[in-house]
Amino acid sequence: MSDLPVSLAFAAFSAVAVVAGIRVFRTDSMVRAAFYLLASFAAVGAIMVLLGAEFLGMVLILMMAGEMLVMAIVMVMYMMNPAGLNPMVMVHQHRTAIAAGAVAFLALAGVGLAGGVPQRPVTNPGAATGDLGRELLGNSMLVFQTAGVTLLGTMVGAIAIAAPRGRFGDADADSQEPALQPDEEPEA
């Protein structure tokens, strides 16, 4: 394959990644926000494939489909007006945030452009998945097993925190209604 299709594809995927990323915070519908984020991830995954990291890119897309579905589901659960039928803006420190975002972008892009990245391209992308497998079982064995324990902790922790009933009674015991107005005292 020549360079031109790859460059075109890169330009397209970059545009999707960035535009979808911006749309995440510019849409009223929570479900759309989650799926825009998914589109951004999928485009980044595709760029990774272009970079020769086929496995990482595809696995990112695979993982994110599930994670963003859960994200959309949880969003709808807890957000008032989940579909954005009634437009609203729920932001704070807006200017500061924009400035911080711009600074982060400029700083990172500057480092990337000026930092003099060494040019040592990957030699055999086809062997990358196997390399990763051997790394898992060899040098990074400890990381691999630690990940297992971490994931176990996450599963147990998440269910213990979120589950409606536990051994210590109902999870919402002693909870109270929030105030209807920001400065009011909560209802008993």
Added chain:
Amino acid sequence: MTSLIARLAAGSDARVFAIAGAGSRAAVQDLRLADGVELVDSPRAADVLLVAGALDPRHHDAVRRVHDALPHPRASVRWAGSRDVLVPGAAHVALGTDPSSAIRAAHQALMHGTMPTEPPLLPDEDPAPWRGVGPYGQGGSGMTGGTPYGRPMAELAPDRDGLRLDLLPTRLGPFSSLLPHGLELDLRVSGDILVGVEVAATGLAASATSASLFIRALTEPVSIAELEIGRARDHLRWTADALRLQGLRALSLRALRLGLHAAPGDHRAVERLAADIARTGIYRWSLPAADGARTELLAGARLGPSTRASGVGEDERQADPAYRSLGFAPLLGAGGGAAAAWRLRLAEAVRSLELAGRGGDTRSAVTGAVESPRGRLALGDAPSGRALGLLPTLIEGMEWGDAMATIAALDIDLDELGAVTAGTSAEAAA
């Protein structure tokens, strides 16, 4: 090219959304076996609207709303005893004759473009006009104020799970494929769990008269063979509907075909059907498990198979000397629950066909109450009425699919209910 497409389209099955008014339930069900006609569950999927039987004026707006939900091009067929103006422009077919050729003709004319599509029946009015007024274009002063796009949004309510989330009010019926037509339920769902159930309206037409076999048996002796064949057919028709709700369409058609003309010699065929149904795993996989409190409710309600499924030997036929002379004893299930009721219904269909074969010309005695396929039937007291009374308690707290299976298992017949209660009110008036 255009004419080729039109010709192909005209050859397709006419997809029909049927509204089954008073006295037309069985006739509409039989249409499932008709050639070139396919009954669908949503008017969005239909080409033709079939409005069958008598309909009360209070249902007319609902009929019009269903009519307007059909995509263009659309046509309707009125299948009733007499002409009326419920759906203007509808072809009229007399109840008692087969409407499928009229339906197919309407469908073909639509696809060829020789018949214009029917205009909407309801006026083009927004339920509540809405304009954003708040600083972000929202409807009111608060962040969720107003009624966006003409409708409010669901409201928060506490839940047994401890999460205070929205309760979604849903009005199901009167013409939903999930309920007997004429029944309207006000449901409140929290996620897929029904947390509030109210029967909002029942009955199709005040003037409903039913020549049902079992209602006739209330006042005159009827041949036991006839009664038992009627019972078996009723059970098989119920099985056909219930199988359909569970997605087993081919088996459902087989049950319906059997139910159309089951005769004493068919008990082997019914047994084979019952065995094939059991083999689908429906009792283990699909139906809600028996639940103590609910089973107890049904056990005391004299609801025929639903009651006998829990092992209570409640059956009006035991009181009838004619049945006793035939050596009748009711079949009983164990443990209750939808699965037990299903099995019992099929077993009763087999037993009824056997009884009908032995019955000869013995006639039933008039005792003031009859065991209809749905349970104890007397003047002014129909099993469907008792079932409707129990319905909210039975399905509250259930998952949506379980609730729909439970409603189906109750086998509510509004025609029978209407006829029996109309009889009493007429007597009272006299």
Added chain:
Amino acid sequence: MTTETVIVVGAALFGIGVYGALSQQSFVMLMMGIELMINGALLVLVAMWSRAAGGSPDGQMLAVVFMTVMAVEMSLGFALITSAYRVKRADITEKLRKLKG
């Protein structure tokens, strides 16, 4: 497609993520900001692995660890949001602050 352009795209995603994480009031939207930051970082990491590190396997390993972190963050984050909503009925950060104690 050069290493530099990929890094610029990654930086843009990271910047958008920073904006989202700082500006959003709702917990879940805030998490989306964090996800987007990780997304940008992941892209830069893979670009480095592909173009500057000669495809060394630890680069890939690091990316896998990133993804794991993301999953752990989401799972526990959603669990905490559920718990906060259950107890305080709070779905935005301000509410939680106000009801502290």
Added chain:
Amino acid sequence: MSVALDAALGVAAVGGMLAVGSLALAFADEAAAAAVAGAPLRPRRLLVAPFRRAASALLTATTTTERPDGGGRALAPALLAGLAALAMSMLPLAPGVVPADPSTGFVVFSAAVAFVMIAVFLHGWSPNSTLPLHGAYRFGAVALSFQIPFLLAMLATALPAQSLSLVRIVEAQAPLWNVIREPLGLPIYLIVGLAVGLWGPLNLPDADDLAGGTSAEDSGLARWLWEAARTSMLVAVAALGSAAFLGGYLGPLLPGPVWVALKTALLLAVMAVARHALARARIERFVEVAWVLLVPLALLNVFVSGAFLL
């Protein structure tokens, strides 16, 4: 120029395979239904029925609902059709003949199946209507449960191939088909395949107890497209299943593509029979069985088939 030509050829080939597969599925489904219902089968009428249905869909208007998510509503059937094409484009037809062979084809297929979740959820969410909405959330439960057994059942086929390429997975079955090497894999794969194609006993999001579920508000061309996309997805699942478990184009005497077609048809027939012979699962029961039974069984399958390779 040749790139464009290749792409056009690829689209035509994949579209043709999906169309033929869908017709075969319709035929098998009708035959199974007739057998179960005890009704006569009318093959001639049956063969034109799908074309008639498509023509009538073309002539019927597509309705909208009150304030839907229009973008999502248009995207959902298109996305599902695209995913079916994506999966089908990696089917090896004969040695060296495959529309596309990415080295991680296996992960690409898994990602396509994962995106089915998005397509179905979007389809049910977007009309802003109660019954489709319930269907969408039901599929959330189904899909999050079947995802892991599905990936694991497929993963076992990658062990002997030592690769994630579907072409290599077929080649590695020359001595022994995977269906024999890892007998638990194909049943688990087929169970999940039914759920992916919203078919038969696992047609929970579009079930009759939701009056059509996610497609309850669809009409005209949009409805037809959704149905076509669903059957295409099922065909793709069957085709790739035959490649991963039944040796794909491998077989004596007959040429490769014929074997592929025969094996795919076999799996489609199994699915058609399952639709009419098995009852729909309760949602909660399915979730529990998937996690507590299918996940451990699929893991066992991976490790047992691994042990044979040592």
Added chain:
Amino acid sequence: MVDLGPLAIASAVMVAALLAVLGSWLRAARRPSSRTAPERVPFTGGQPPSVHAWSRYHVRYYPMALLFLAFDMEMVFMYPWAVVFVGEGLVAMVEMGMFIGILLLGVLYAWRERAFRWT
């Protein structure tokens, strides 16, 4: 080299399908009598809904969804493992066995906590 074939084919099919749906909508919208307010009412049996269906849906299986998020990660580790399994042999078997064994404890815990049930 990178193979974008599947993506190209899928995109072509998607675009075609999208155009078909959009074209069908446009055709429907051009009809004079189409799309009155009652024609757009969501169907639940002939009565208009009292509220929008979009609401804070109570997703009863959320504990399972959280479990999924964590458990799904195992696949990222298993794919590369599967590729090198034959080469690495027993070591691979033992290490993955340990990893999976640890994760299955999580499923077991979730089952005990009734995370897969909600009715």
